[in-house]
Amino acid sequence: MNAYLINANKSILQNPLELAFLRLPLDFIFPPLFFFLVFNKLRARFFLSKIIIEAGSLSVRQRLKELAEYRELLWTLAYRDVRVRYAQTAVGFAWAIINPLLQILLLSFVFGTVAKTGTGESNVPHILYTTAGMCGWVYFSNVLSGASNSIIGAQSMVKKIYFPRLILPLSKALTAFIDLAVMLGIILFLMFIYGIMPTTSILFLPFFLFIAVISGLAVGIWLSALTIRFRDFKQITPLMLRLGMYATPIAYPASAVPEQYQLLFFLNPIAGVVEGVRWSLIGGEEPSNYILLSFGVVLILFTWGLLYFLKIERSIADII
Amino acid sequence: MSKKVIRVNHISKRYIIGQGKNSSLYHTIGNLFKKGTPSKEEFWALNDVSFDVEEGEVLGVIGKNGAGKSTLLKILSRITEPTYGKIQITGRVASLLEVGTGFHPELTGKENIFLNGSILGMKRQEINAKFDEIVDFSGISKFIDTPVKHYSSGMYVRLAFSVAAHLEPEILIIDEVLAVGDKEFQDKCLGKMNDVSKLGRTIVFVSHNMNLISLLCKQCLLLKGGKILTLGNTQKVVESYLFDESHTYFDRKKSQNISKCSLLNSSKSEVTSLKFGEPFYFSVTLNNDFDSHRVYVSFLLNNENGIRILSSRSVDGDYYISKDEKGVVKNSFTAFYERLFLRPNVKYLLSIRLLEQKGHEIEYIHNVLEFQVEDIPHNPNIRFSGGYGIVANQPIWNVE
Numbered sequence: 001m002n003a004y005l006i007n008a009n010k011s012i013l014q015n016p017l018e019l020a021f022l023r024l025p026l027d028f029i030f031p032p033l034f035f036f037l038v039f040n041k042l043r044a045r046f047f048l049s050k051i052i053i054e055a056g057s058l059s060v061r062q063r064l065k066e067l068a069e070y071r072e073l074l075w076t077l078a079y080r081d082v083r084v085r086y087a088q089t090a091v092g093f094a095w096a097i098i099n100p101l102l103q104i105l106l107l108s109f110v111f112g113t114v115a116k117t118g119t120g121e122s123n124v125p126h127i128l129y130t131t132a133g134m135c136g137w138v139y140f141s142n143v144l145s146g147a148s149n150s151i152i153g154a155q156s157m158v159k160k161i162y163f164p165r166l167i168l169p170l171s172k173a174l175t176a177f178i179d180l181a182v183m184l185g186i187i188l189f190l191m192f193i194y195g196i197m198p199t200t201s202i203l204f205l206p207f208f209l210f211i212a213v214i215s216g217l218a219v220g221i222w223l224s225a226l227t228i229r230f231r232d233f234k235q236i237t238p239l240m241l242r243l244g245m246y247a248t249p250i251a252y253p254a255s256a257v258p259e260q261y262q263l264l265f266f267l268n269p270i271a272g273v274v275e276g277v278r279w280s281l282i283g284g285e286e287p288s289n290y291i292l293l294s295f296g297v298v299l300i301l302f303t304w305g306l307l308y309f310l311k312i313e314r315s316i317a318d319i320i
Numbered sequence: 321m322s323k324k325v326i327r328v329n330h331i332s333k334r335y336i337i338g339q340g341k342n343s344s345l346y347h348t349i350g351n352l353f354k355k356g357t358p359s360k361e362e363f364w365a366l367n368d369v370s371f372d373v374e375e376g377e378v379l380g381v382i383g384k385n386g387a388g389k390s391t392l393l394k395i396l397s398r399i400t401e402p403t404y405g406k407i408q409i410t411g412r413v414a415s416l417l418e419v420g421t422g423f424h425p426e427l428t429g430k431e432n433i434f435l436n437g438s439i440l441g442m443k444r445q446e447i448n449a450k451f452d453e454i455v456d457f458s459g460i461s462k463f464i465d466t467p468v469k470h471y472s473s474g475m476y477v478r479l480a481f482s483v484a485a486h487l488e489p490e491i492l493i494i495d496e497v498l499a500v501g502d503k504e505f506q507d508k509c510l511g512k513m514n515d516v517s518k519l520g521r522t523i524v525f526v527s528h529n530m531n532l533i534s535l536l537c538k539q540c541l542l543l544k545g546g547k548i549l550t551l552g553n554t555q556k557v558v559e560s561y562l563f564d565e566s567h568t569y570f571d572r573k574k575s576q577n578i579s580k581c582s583l584l585n586s587s588k589s590e591v592t593s594l595k596f597g598e599p600f601y602f603s604v605t606l607n608n609d610f611d612s613h614r615v616y617v618s619f620l621l622n623n624e625n626g627i628r629i630l631s632s633r634s635v636d637g638d639y640y641i642s643k644d645e646k647g648v649v650k651n652s653f654t655a656f657y658e659r660l661f662l663r664p665n666v667k668y669l670l671s672i673r674l675l676e677q678k679g680h681e682i683e684y685i686h687n688v689l690e691f692q693v694e695d696i697p698h699n700p701n702i703r704f705s706g707g708y709g710i711v712a713n714q715p716i717w718n719v720e
Contacts (some may be wrong), residue, residue, distance in 0.1 A: 053406070054406045160421045162398040
């Protein structure tokens, strides 16, 4: 083995798990988990842990508690995904920028220049409008495509070792924060170039990003569970994402959709998030109340998906 | 009095066979509109298994392929759920069903230690604290910052095992993972296992290697067809595994001329496996029909690769089917092999030829009997020392 190989991989991230900036969102998403963790550490100090193995022995609460115990694995897996993603590519991390950038240019050209959909009431260049719309979408689509294959992709692990399976789709929701960060970087840069200041609506950004995470997880958990059983979803997911890109108000305002279709339009779980994130970033026209419908869909999908996943979790190794 | 850390109570596990066929989206949706449930076949991988493991005990689990060993381990390590029954485990459990679970080829050795460690349930501080020890044990410190895809398979496995060897749970569940690396590394692993068991940790250990089982375990569990056949003292259980008669291939329908054919061990009981270095007999009883001709038998022994190891003819010892003074037919041949040290862990197949004195062949019966030689020394002073060759006889050495 030559010296080149040995030195080539002294990465910037020498110490695994040192993605401190990634730690924040999770604690933010699951404060209850944090509580459980502390509680458990205390408990473990006084009692020897006892495991009971039985058909359907764990309640949903116990499973969530267990999830908290395996928090480190979640970080490790997310770190692995990030680390491995652009391994052996010529431009490396630059792909994380080039990719969305080209998508933005294309969308902006089709909707802004050719179809002239306008930007609603906001007076910003169309390219900026599209970029703001892409923020929510990029996160969502990355979670989805990652999560749907997450369990199939980790088959060998699932068959050989025990851990809460929910960690697999969850880790994809973490990894996608990198893409979100890149998008936010791009938009800040563009706003700076065009001299546009964020309005007070930016205060709502964390809230909408939170919903973005939940909606990504809602659909992602469903897809990961369904893909185990029906491999058809390996084909369905990319198709859904391609169609969804046009059915979501990324490069055009939702208000451009005819009134009679609004209800249907906002059944799309990501439509509300994209509208919300864009509004909080560049201001302009306030999102319509229809986004609440979208959020409602997200909430139902998330709760239902989570319960379904926890129900089938223990039999995953048998089905896969 | 030691306490019971694992209590297994009436565990059963059912698998549905043929589920794969009907699991596509098309079929599931189709089935929604069909009346009645689709026909499914059940298979019980484990059937009403109960046992206890005491603290500090090393329990060996043996059995043939398909006996339910892996299913038992999977249930104990919580990978799948039992269909019925309950298990109570007190203490932290780590299971090693494979070495290097989750290793990623693009990551460096160092990163993989962290990754694999946390997959196996180690905390980050724990890995940090033991990091140097792990690297030392693996003996590849020079390449620790190289992606593991550039490792040789030996280096890969050594690194993987080193992580696993430094787990410190109260209960360790191990599948046959020790069969990795070269002899030196294997000894190192064995030593580590011994250390771990001496520290009072409880181990459940599955292996096909009877030698290892007898070395490490005091208690042993023999599974067959999803049920416990024997449970108790290792020596006793291993014997009953070797004596298990369902091994034999001999089928009466195979030949009209033979009524019985068997392998006998040194104490003349019928067996299907031998210990290494054990004297043995081949025995065959013919039907009475050959009164007029001088009929003799020939034993032909092949190993599983079809290599002929020996052929012995009773005619060479001048033995034929004959009658004694009272007219009783003597038709049972035995051949005693006192010092034929067949190489262990290989399958052997016995074929028999029936011939007349003139050389005319009456019948050639292929593979009447199948047996195996286990890596357990018959005589504690003579162990199988490895090496090549189809037999492993020890010569009488001398140097002058």
